[in-house]
Amino acid sequence: MTSDDKNILRDATAEEAAIVFYDGTCGLCNRVVQFIIPRDPRGRFRFAALQSEIGKKMLRERGMDPEAPDTFVLLEGDRLYTRSTAGLHVLRRLGGAWPLTYALILVPRPFRDGMYNLIARSRYRWFGRSDACMLPDRSVRQRFIED
Numbered sequence: 001m002t003s004d005d006k007n008i009l010r011d012a013t014a015e016e017a018a019i020v021f022y023d024g025t026c027g028l029c030n031r032v033v034q035f036i037i038p039r040d041p042r043g044r045f046r047f048a049a050l051q052s053e054i055g056k057k058m059l060r061e062r063g064m065d066p067e068a069p070d071t072f073v074l075l076e077g078d079r080l081y082t083r084s085t086a087g088l089h090v091l092r093r094l095g096g097a098w099p100l101t102y103a104l105i106l107v108p109r110p111f112r113d114g115m116y117n118l119i120a121r122s123r124y125r126w127f128g129r130s131d132a133c134m135l136p137d138r139s140v141r142q143r144f145i146e147d
Helices: 003-008 027-039 053-061 083-092 098-106 109-127 138-143
Strands: 018-022 045-049 073-076 079-082
Touching: 018 027, 018 053, 018 083, 027 045, 027 109, 045 053, 045 138, 073 083, 079 083, 083 098, 083 109
Parallel strands: 018 045
Antiparallel strands: 018 073, 073 079
């Protein structure tokens, strides 16, 4: 983790901090972020749009192509997770009964990612697309990593 990354994660401990990289122009992806926020009262998750310069930089430094916004990415410590695995790792850390869904990790990844890819291919058609990333509410703005 670079020193810039540590500064970005300064409000949470290293064991708890994680960054969710999401497609900022995707209606579904924005809804996922809005789903996570109230279920993460300890503020463990930070958010960065894949289209943002800081998001691109952080992914590039970890060997990912930041120009491929067809995946959900989670950075936990020095580990990157993508697609269904990233989603399950997020759910595991949320409040309520959501951690129980982590049991789906036992389903082979090709099956999980197959379902993920089906939804990802149609997400703009089903949930819409915007020309700009969402503006976070003032009460959670500090959880969004901006350029």
